[in-house]
Amino acid sequence: MTTLEKTTDEVLSLAATHFKVPREQLSPSDDFFKKLGINSLQALDLLTRLEQHFHIELPDYELQGVSDFRTLAERIQSRL
Amino acid sequence: MKSFAGKTLSWRTTEGAIELTLDRAPCNEIGTATLGELEKFAEALESLAADSHALIISSARGEGFCAGADLRELYRGLQDLRAAERLAGVRDFLERIHAVMNAIDAAPLTTIAAVHGVTFGGGFELALACDLIVADKMARFCFPELRLGLIPGFGGIPRLRRDLGNAVVRDLLLTGRSIHATKAQSVGLVSQVTGEGDALRVARATAVQLGKFDRETSVAAKRFIKPIPREELRREIDIFCELFMRPAVEAGLRKFVESTDALPYLP
Numbered sequence: 001m002t003t004l005e006k007t008t009d010e011v012l013s014l015a016a017t018h019f020k021v022p023r024e025q026l027s028p029s030d031d032f033f034k035k036l037g038i039n040s041l042q043a044l045d046l047l048t049r050l051e052q053h054f055h056i057e058l059p060d061y062e063l064q065g066v067s068d069f070r071t072l073a074e075r076i077q078s079r080l
Numbered sequence: 081m082k083s084f085a086g087k088t089l090s091w092r093t094t095e096g097a098i099e100l101t102l103d104r105a106p107c108n109e110i111g112t113a114t115l116g117e118l119e120k121f122a123e124a125l126e127s128l129a130a131d132s133h134a135l136i137i138s139s140a141r142g143e144g145f146c147a148g149a150d151l152r153e154l155y156r157g158l159q160d161l162r163a164a165e166r167l168a169g170v171r172d173f174l175e176r177i178h179a180v181m182n183a184i185d186a187a188p189l190t191t192i193a194a195v196h197g198v199t200f201g202g203g204f205e206l207a208l209a210c211d212l213i214v215a216d217k218m219a220r221f222c223f224p225e226l227r228l229g230l231i232p233g234f235g236g237i238p239r240l241r242r243d244l245g246n247a248v249v250r251d252l253l254l255t256g257r258s259i260h261a262t263k264a265q266s267v268g269l270v271s272q273v274t275g276e277g278d279a280l281r282v283a284r285a286t287a288v289q290l291g292k293f294d295r296e297t298s299v300a301a302k303r304f305i306k307p308i309p310r311e312e313l314r315r316e317i318d319i320f321c322e323l324f325m326r327p328a329v330e331a332g333l334r335k336f337v338e339s340t341d342a343l344p345y346l347p
Contacts, residue, residue: 041107041143041198048218048260059257060222 002080007054008073014053015046015069028070050076081124088114091121091128097287098125098132098189103140110202110234111150115176122183129189133295134287137184137210138194138280145193145219148201149234155333163325170324174233174317177202181235185209185308188299190290194283195219196276200258205234208243211302212271214286215261216279221269222258228332233320238312244268 008028016023019036026035033039038046044060050072051058056079066072083092088104100121102108110118125135139145158166184191184206193207196216204221207213225232231253240249248267252259264270274282290298323329 041147044198044220044258045218048220051260052217052262057259057263059255061255061257 002077004073004077007077007080008070010053011050011069011073011076014049018046018049026069028073029068031067032069032072033067054080056080081120082128084117084120084124086117086120089117089121091124093128093132095288096132096291097134097136097284098128100135100137101140102137102146105141107141107143107147107198108139108145108203109147109150109153110177110206111153112173114150115173115180118180119176122180125183125187129187133189133291133293133298135184135187135189135191135210136194136280136283136287137191137206138283139196142197144197144203145195145199146203146206147198148203148205148224151228151333152337155330155337158330158333167321167325171317171321174320177234178313178317181205181209182308182310182313185235185239185306188302189295190287190298190302192283192286194279196279200224201232201236202234205232205236205239208236208239211306212286213264213269214272214274214279214283215264215270216276217261217273218276219261219264219270219279220258221252221261221264222256223252224256224258226254226256228336229326229328230323230332231316231320233316235313235316238309238316240269241312242307242309 012026013023015032015036016026019038021036033043047058047060047063054076056076058075058079062075066075084090089100089102091098091100104114157169161169191210192212192214193210194214195207196219199207199219200222201224204223223232223236231237237249237253244267261270261273265273272282
């Protein structure tokens with residue numbers, strides 16, 4: 001079974017790769033909007049990539065108020 | 081006009097296919113400028129269709145196909161108007177965009193929306209007017225109108241209801257959630273899902289295939305299987321206008337326009 005730790009790590013790796021940020025510069029508590037320098041449209045892009053990577057559906061309203069990688073990973077974990 | 085290059089879109093005909101390309105920053109929001117050029121296109125469509133077998137609609141904007149109505153322009157336009165003028169202005173805009181959508185919907189050739197990225201609200205409705213939707217795997221579809229206290233106003237509900245089961249329509253409409261291309265294909269909305277950046281290429285390849293068929297037969301088949309839900313489209317305009325006059329709508333528009341929320345596109 002996938003653990004939250006592994007899910008968080010995969011979220012960070014995917015974000016780092018796609019938005020071209022060194023993986024070692026990202027941590028679970030980071031605000032992904034600020035750290036990745038992304039806007040709302042790019043956040044949707046990230047959401048789509050995460051849904052495809054984890055083979056889940058994650059309604060975007062579940063992301064309201066979520067801005068850190070750890071909480072994002074928790075939302076994903078609850079759908080696995 | 082065989083080809084046109086405007087401020088918000090352009091079109092040209094190549095190998096029997098008309099290619100209409102939306103190109104207005106940031107994400108092809110449909111305001112009066114885009115509407116005016118879409119009307120030009122609808123007017124030219126009849127003569128263009130005489131020499132073409134397919135129409136492909138796509139976007140030149142990296143952000144997506146189209147983010148829907150230009151809410152900022154709509155909100156600004158409301159500020160100096162009295163209630164009766166607001167209602168007349170909105171109804172006029174809806175009548176005009178419906179005429180464009182109906183012309184595309186009923187066009188005597190096969191129409192393909194090649195979509196990527198954000199395909200929201202009026203952009204989703206434009207895609208729904210087409211016969212086929214070819215979607216980049218990164219495309220997202222959404223009807224976010226309820227958060228503004230409105231329903232989709234460019235023909236979305238009747239056309240979605242024509243194509244999909246009512247439960248799917250309710251899900252998209254009442255939750256306002258966005259869905260990705262694979263989900264959209266699984267519910268029957270999308271014809272083909274492509275790799276990233278490949279939707280237009282696949283749409284062109286599809287158009288070539290369509291060109292092998294007898295045109296008259298294709299048009300007859302389309303008219304048989306794809307009736308225009310005219311009565312529901314009329315009702316949609318009426319309901320939209322009724323809802324539009326409520327104070328909650330202006331408050332919703334103001335919230336969107338003035339928002340510093342990092343996710344204003346999320347319902």
